[in-house]
Amino acid sequence: MMRRKLVAGNWKMHGSRHFVEETLRAIVAETEMLESVDLAVCPTLVHLPLAESLLKGTRISLGAQNVHDQAEGAYTGEVSAPMLAEYAVTFVIVGHSERRQLFSESDKTVADKFMAVQAAGMKPVLCLGESLQQREQGVTSEVVLAQLDAVIDQVGASAFDHAVVAYEPIWAIGTGRTATPEQAQEVHAAIRQHLAGRDREVAERCRILYGGSVNPANADELFAQPDIDGGLVGGASLKAADFASISQSAS
Numbered sequence: 376m377m378r379r380k381l382v383a384g385n386w387k388m389h390g391s392r393h394f395v396e397e398t399l400r401a402i403v404a405e406t407e408m409l410e411s412v413d414l415a416v417c418p419t420l421v422h423l424p425l426a427e428s429l430l431k432g433t434r435i436s437l438g439a440q441n442v443h444d445q446a447e448g449a450y451t452g453e454v455s456a457p458m459l460a461e462y463a464v465t466f467v468i469v470g471h472s473e474r475r476q477l478f479s480e481s482d483k484t485v486a487d488k489f490m491a492v493q494a495a496g497m498k499p500v501l502c503l504g505e506s507l508q509q510r511e512q513g514v515t516s517e518v519v520l521a522q523l524d525a526v527i528d529q530v531g532a533s534a535f536d537h538a539v540v541a542y543e544p545i546w547a548i549g550t551g552r553t554a555t556p557e558q559a560q561e562v563h564a565a566i567r568q569h570l571a572g573r574d575r576e577v578a579e580r581c582r583i584l585y586g587g588s589v590n591p592a593n594a595d596e597l598f599a600q601p602d603i604d605g606g607l608v609g610g611a612s613l614k615a616a617d618f619a620s621i622s623q624s625a626s
Contacts, residue, residue, distance in 0.1 A: 378582050380598065380625040381539065381605040383415040383438055383466060383500065384612025385586075387473075395422045399429045401615035406435070412605070412626040415466050416612070420454055423462045431463075438466035438500070441474065444487035446495075456495035467492045468607075470502040470522065472545045482525030489526050493537055500539045500607065501526060502586065503566070507546035515544075519562060520569050532573030540566060540583045541607040547587030548609065556596040556603075559585050563602035591617050594624035 390398075395418055406414055417438035418426045430437055443453035459467060469492060470485035485501070492499040505518040519542065527535075542562050547553050554562075563583050571578035585597050586607035597603055605625050611617040 378580065378604045379411070379413055381413040381415065381582055381584060382608060382618070382622045382625050383539075383584065383606070384417060384608050384618055385438075385440060385468060385471075386416070386418050386613060387440065387609065388419060389613055390419055390422055392422070392425060395425050396429065398613070398615050399426060399435075402618055403430070403433050403435060405615055405619035406622050407433075409622055409626045410434070412622055414622055417466070417468060423459070423464065427462045436465040437463055438468065439464050440468050440471070442467050442469065442488055442492060444484065444491045446491070456491040456497065460495045460497055464497055466498050466500050466539065468500045468502065468541075472502060472504050472543060472548060476545070482522060483529075485522075486526045486529040489534070489538070490530055493530070493534060498538055500541050500584070502541045502543050502607070504543040504545045504548075504586075510544065510546060515562060516565050519566065523566060523569060527570070527573060532570060532577050535570060535574075535581045536577050538581070540570075540581060541586040542566060542583060543586030543607060551588060553588045553590075553593055553597075554585075556593075556600050559587070559597060560600035560602055563600065567602050589621060591620035591624070594621040598625050 415436040415438045417440050439459045442456050469488040474480045489499045503519045503522045505515045509518050567578050582604035584605045584607045585603050589606040589608045590611045
């Protein structure tokens, strides 16, 4: 089946009010003709209200980079899924390698966040990926599929009808290194095949994005692979022209 491609920009901890206004206006203008691809931008939490107002009435969805797994409570500094939903957020990134590594998020925490996002009516973007050491040891599939199973075991395969998966090799994030299209396709196919072992129809419908240093130069080749359904774009999404070029490659 033909899955509609999705290109989502993860702005990480970058931006100012001026940057958000300038960049989103440019992205909207440069992608308005791309009707065959879904687009999303994930700014910082403090810029969500501004981004919501700028994206209202456009085809670009709003995404968030993080969420707490509880709906409310004494969790100073955290933001809940129901709070995000009030700002027309469609997608929420969970399990990004930076959250797993820098903030010690466990597979259980990621699964809890996945559930919280869906309970609030939004779509989680579940990130999976291996380190350079794990790739060199030849255990990429074991690592990635174990991360996937941690969520499937808690929510069931059917939950992936309302979710997105992003394969992001940790060794290719922000390093300038990129998995070859063949390397990326191999892991994407393994993820889809594993999910198909639980529910074949859901596996066919679920979009699996590539998230390791996608840029205008490699997007065409990556998106041409049969199991790569778009990209979770980091640094290149901070430049409207680059994000538009990548989006064009997916259309």
